[in-house]
Amino acid sequence: MDFHDEQPRKRVRLDSPSAQTPATTTPVHEPIPAATSPALSAPVDAEMADAGLAVQNPDAAVPDPDAALLEREIKAGITAYVNPAAKGFSGVLKQRYTDFLVNEILPSGKVLHLESLDMTVSKPAAAVEGKPEVKEEVKAEPKPEAKPEVEGDEGTAVPEIPLEQVAELQAIFGEENTVSLIKLFGLSWKNPSAKRGSFFTITSPVIEDKEDRTKAHQAVRRILHNKLETVTADDNTITVTKAAPPAKRNGAKWQRNQVGNNRARGKLAWSDLGGEYLHFTLYKENKDTMEVIYYLASQMKLAAKHFSFAGTKDRRAVTVQRVCAFRVEAARLAGLSTNLRNAYIGGFKYEPHGLSLGDLAGNEFRITLRDCTFPGDEGLTSIDALLQHARAIVETAVNSFQNQGFINYYGLQRFGSFSLGTDEVGKRLLNEDLAGAISAILQFSPRALAAAQGEPVAALISSDDRARALGIHTWRTTGRAAEALDLIPRKFTAERNIISHLGLKGRTGDFQGALGNVPRNLRLMYVHAYQSLVWNTVAGRRWEVYGGRVVEGDLVIVGEKDGGVDEPEVDDEGEVIVRPGAEDRATGDADFVRARPLSKDEAESGTWDVFDIVLPLPGWDVVYPANEIGAFYKEFMGSETGGGLDPHNMRRRWKDISLSGGYRKVLARPRERVEWEVKAYGDANEQLVSTDLDAIPGAPRRQEQTVQEGANERIAVVLRMQLGSSQYATMALREMMKAGGVKSYAADYGSGR
Template sequence: MASLVGITEFLTETRRIGGRLKEKCSDFVVKEIDLKGCIAEITGKVFIKKEEEKVEIKEISEENAKKINEKIGQELGDKILALAQRISGGEYESILEIPSPDDKEERTKIHFTIKEFAPMLTSCTEKANNIIRIYSSKLAQSFNKRQKLNLDSRGAKKTPSKYIQFTLNKQNLDTAKALKILGKATGIKDKSFGIAGNKDKKALTSQNITAFANYLDKLQHAKLPENMQIGDFKYSDTELKIGDLKGNRFEIIIRHLTCQDESHISQLIETLKVKGFVNYFGLQRFGNSVENATHTIGLAILTKNYQKAVDIILGPRSVKNEDENRARVNWIAYHDVDRALQEFPIFCNIERTILEGMRKAGSSNAVLNGFMALTRNSRMLYAHAYQSYVWNQVTSFRLQMSQETLAGDLIQDLQDHVAYLTEENKKNYTIHDVVLPLPGSKILFPTNDAASVYTKVLSQDGISLQTFNELQKEMALTGSYRKIVVKPENLTWETVKLKENNVDEDSTDFGVKVAFDLPSSSYATVCLREIMGEEYIDN
């Protein structure tokens, strides 16, 4: 499938080591690196709250306490004095709620008594709940009534920050599935979680997650399956968005090598350090089957052929589950929404979401409404896959032209400014500085021969660059830039002896363990392709 999505070129011509990846989850470890360069992992640290401001509050004098009891009665007076005592003792957020008297004069008497003899306290009548709230006035001098009570707009307790951030460790789960499990365990909608990126399914992964701070207690007491853990909670002023990461740290074991010559392996890896690898979008970007590759769905969306897009998503593909396979065949044969909802297994989340949207819409634009029932991120995933497909094709052509910088190439600086190389300045840069655009409405194209490939690939698919300008705002593809060659950082390796399954206990296999860092959106499998070759099996 690699060549079908434009993955064809290597930076070196040499014998590669072959091998297999992801035979076990523990063979593929991924740890997110945040924007500050910190690696996501659960350290076991206790939750550290922000330091609260200390407030000095004077106690109510005995004389004033006596007058309070005289004015509003012993029972209510004692409750108010007890509240004042708790606040003076440091429980600054303590609140006393009492039934609001029907008589306005009685309510006024309570408020005036507190104001005159207990100035440390403030009171207000809440008509909606027919209560009088009494609380510390010292904490509320510059806030409105809701802020005085330290409540948010939903009446929930405020926290030092709007969000909390924590680390999620998972095994044999993709990120979307893990968040659904976490949401079900806590009663929190999975859409409420913020992430910087999606992590591999068949791997041991660690990544940062954000949620509203009011969910802290639910998350800390969540009962999760053995292949999921969360921890290292801390307050955060911002929510994580896709792309809010520096990159990922990988620790990977390669098994079943076809070349076990350590000197050759060392030479390959040293070359990888120096030259890097072609920064293709990996096969994960395009799905796991030719029949429903995500970029073909993206193309259908760009041409506004939503029926074709839905048919590719719901249609036949190579699957092991017999019920799912039958449902896919029957969808193409009958296009019966009710039947499909009965036949598609519950784990087919995307398919069932589309079908539910179609059933809800009835006959009015059913297919379009079914597709739009997907989250925006899911819909954009398909469109981005088509951009990635085009980018891979152009990158292969550009590297066939030369692995040196050329006039007309594009470079991008740290401030994201893009400029053209000229015959005069191209010698000041290397192939590692060159970027190519993902097609969109707001990007520059190279001015050398690589530019023609964009037009050629798009025209073969029946669209043009103008197509990206005509998209509705909700599906806008403005485009972006991506380096065509990347070097892994902090690359180390060692040979390891590995015990294999289904063999004698004394039998071992020779393998290689590599560790390295990659920037966000670069693929470890594509990096290792440079030393393993095209034939490696990514299980």
């Protein structure tokens, strides 16, 4: 699964003159005044030398994106291919965000789609009656003027229903059902505290028109004083029951806690709806998952932690995923949907459980690669000949990928977009060099600072990156935290929180406190990135040494072959954690999934294949392979590149950076058969694959650029594949397309980092 950093919206072609000369983008570390933080005042050149980087002139040429991509892959330990002999091809990835479609695969194996924009919520009928699931229509309505709520009580007279309102109900439900409605209303009025299960229910005739159903819901609530509840079933009938009893406290009406301006219900009342968690489908275009969550939470006056999801999705893409909100009413959320930009929600359903990272089977990707070229196509002039040649190469590449899989590398997204990657920050944290870790987090490109100060530079830098560079520069040179924070955009949470803490009186040297002020998921991201670097490097070495063979000392999951594995535990990023053998654990807790080395006889038995082999992410609670690869962990981690660390000494005094470790399968392969298509197209603005939104009748349409009519002289490859949780589509494409095959669509804006 891919987790992409924010990408600029404005882009230029690959052949931009400014994108020809390779150069290394490097950070700058200016001294913080000694009075402010002497421990962070390392000279610029020394800092760069320590990082193995050369200081760059701010007006140096922008790096060639493809050369830079290969360099980043090598630096991240991504070097090997399962089948290097297979021919690849090249193509441009994500030229348009609609070229990268991601649909979550639910634990049931169903591919999730946004199927409708109707604001309906699925609700379970009373289980004892064995009724099918029904759906209630929820519609955002103007907030009514505050009125005292009419509440029945035993011994009070039931309000009389005017004849014109009786006639209105009869027109909707029929005469017989209307008699039953009024009877149910009277019983509900006289017994407001009785549970709804003790009352009869009423079912309307089929009402096909949605507007008519909406009017029916509103009529029942308005005419019958909100004493009855209506839901729409799958067959478009409306079921009417007694409404849930109002909550009482000390005998008086209790105005309960507000959740996002919605009246919170007691746990029992939420269970009547189906549970305390409102699950819904989120469809988004060119947006971060958390960007949508933060907006919804802010509008409902909630903390973002009230929302959860199974996995973060790409930004420059069209993605569909399930999200859940704790004790939030569907009508309130539906009311916010009209204000969402480039995002839509639907598929509401109350559940008794929430969502956690890893609560998905994987993701389905539909990827369009544009401007594709193929080995040996130089002499082919007709489009038909090119298509035939292209199909032969793609078919071979896909079949190899399908059958032999790909090395399950962590993608580049894991390492961030800064010149000093997140793994470098993690390395410094694990060496307990907290000042150095902060210095790495607060690095920036001299190009960004030059742009912020109005100097001409070779590349355009986004306003956010310019502001970030200027803010950090201000902090480093003046020590004025408030002034720096006024400049740094709020999206840079880690930088702002560190400066905010160090800027407090008496906290200048409190580096652990400053890092502790960074959200925990960000702190973990740094050390997890270091683990990912080690894993990638070791995986490449294992493939180089043993290839697809299973050998003595390889690690496998205990019980996997005999079905003895429980649901795996996942970490904060959704990564599966596999524990070592009980005899190697401090506690021997049997609840954890474990791993063990294979004996020589087991390795040669044929019971296990290379897809069963796992490699550990370094930590204090893992066992390492009992072969040459186990020794390589010590060799690499002890090197300068590996940070001079010992894989057998991973406990740290600070708990947050004391890693227990985990495991990851060496090879991965797609869940289902990969589908592919090679097609010709003419205009670069032509959308080649339909999204979920495109398939919904009457749904809003995005504003498209004009497509020019002309000859279909370009070739695109469209792939549909399903990958498991925490598998990276970019790494799958890399195996199919080989080195240099995946072309980045060069951004008009440099990262400035």
